Amino acid sequence: MTSVFHSLAEIPASFGPSVAAIGNFDGVHLGHQKILKAIVAEARALHARAVAITFDPHPEQFLRPAQAPLLLTPIKERLRLLALTGIDAIVVLPFDEALATLSARKFVQGILLDALAVRSLHEGGNFRFGHRAAAGVAELEELGAHFGFAVHVHPPVRVRGLEVSSSAIRERIAAGDLKRARWMLGRPFAVRSTQARGRGIGTRLLVPTVNLASYSGLLPAFGVYVTRLAIGKRSFQAVTNVGNRPTFGEASFAVESHILDFEPVEMNEETPVVLEFLLRLRGEREWPTPEALKAQIFRDVARAQRYFRLTGPR
Numbered sequence: 001m002t003s004v005f006h007s008l009a010e011i012p013a014s015f016g017p018s019v020a021a022i023g024n025f026d027g028v029h030l031g032h033q034k035i036l037k038a039i040v041a042e043a044r045a046l047h048a049r050a051v052a053i054t055f056d057p058h059p060e061q062f063l064r065p066a067q068a069p070l071l072l073t074p075i076k077e078r079l080r081l082l083a084l085t086g087i088d089a090i091v092v093l094p095f096d097e098a099l100a101t102l103s104a105r106k107f108v109q110g111i112l113l114d115a116l117a118v119r120s121l122h123e124g125g126n127f128r129f130g131h132r133a134a135a136g137v138a139e140l141e142e143l144g145a146h147f148g149f150a151v152h153v154h155p156p157v158r159v160r161g162l163e164v165s166s167s168a169i170r171e172r173i174a175a176g177d178l179k180r181a182r183w184m185l186g187r188p189f190a191v192r193s194t195q196a197r198g199r200g201i202g203t204r205l206l207v208p209t210v211n212l213a214s215y216s217g218l219l220p221a222f223g224v225y226v227t228r229l230a231i232g233k234r235s236f237q238a239v240t241n242v243g244n245r246p247t248f249g250e251a252s253f254a255v256e257s258h259i260l261d262f263e264p265v266e267m268n269e270e271t272p273v274v275l276e277f278l279l280r281l282r283g284e285r286e287w288p289t290p291e292a293l294k295a296q297i298f299r300d301v302a303r304a305q306r307y308f309r310l311t312g313p314r
Helices: 031-048 061-062 073-082 106-113 138-148 166-174 179-185 289-309
Strands: 003-005 019-021 047-054 091-095 118-124 150-154 189-193 209-211 224-232 234-243 254-259 273-283
Touching: 019 031, 031 047, 031 118, 047 073, 073 091, 091 106, 106 118, 106 138, 118 138, 138 150, 166 179, 179 189, 179 224, 179 273, 224 254, 224 289, 234 273, 234 289, 273 289
Parallel strands: 003 091, 019 047, 019 118, 047 091, 118 150
Antiparallel strands: 189 273, 209 254, 224 234, 224 273, 234 254
16 A cells, blocks of 8 residues: 655654655656656665655646646545555655755755655656756756765657657647547546536436536546546446537536436435546537537437447446
């Protein structure tokens, strides 16, 4: 089981030695997974602990909140995905003024050496750290040579000609390009939330429509998507609209999923919902009449059903 420490004070005094990687790990994509696999392998060889060091909030949310990106994975989901990589521990550093102004040298001394007894560190080539992100991998290697820990710099991972990064994946999802985002993530892009409140739901879902609760993370571009909807332990095929539903008068944003293979299911407003986005069918548009929209919905459903027939059961 992966241990999670939410501050340096929570880390036991005798924690090390460790092999570590530092990063935001937004999305825990294939590039992250490669580095994390490497630290697990080296940690096992050295009889050390494999540790991922991450931050909450994302540094951009603290430093430049107006320009900060919407995240692929909120912290709870990031921790879940990091734990699946087989690492032994995750250290979540609160990103605040004290951490933001910490020099690279003091970061290494106070966190990597004193708290975690790091013997080896793995990073990507664009890694930067310390006050104003002044230090990169060259400075990290100098500090490693001085303090006696190894530094391994990993080249970018490329998938079908695409360089994998969190920012590239965000761009693809924001554009509705779920296929290329999936290539880089190594899995479908998914949102974890609950059912929207105020819909009069009791203990069972008796209609084939689910509206996602308000969600602060990244969502795909407005449009209609083939999706897979997990409600608790049940999984359903679905068609999902992300957008403002302009045909029905005043704009009202919603992420609304219509279940294709619906059966009544136990559900309330606290039941976990996981919505996987598989394929974009079309963009959102305003239709001249409700009848025209209804006809298009039938076409959307037919295309989604064909998708599931061709891809087969999960």
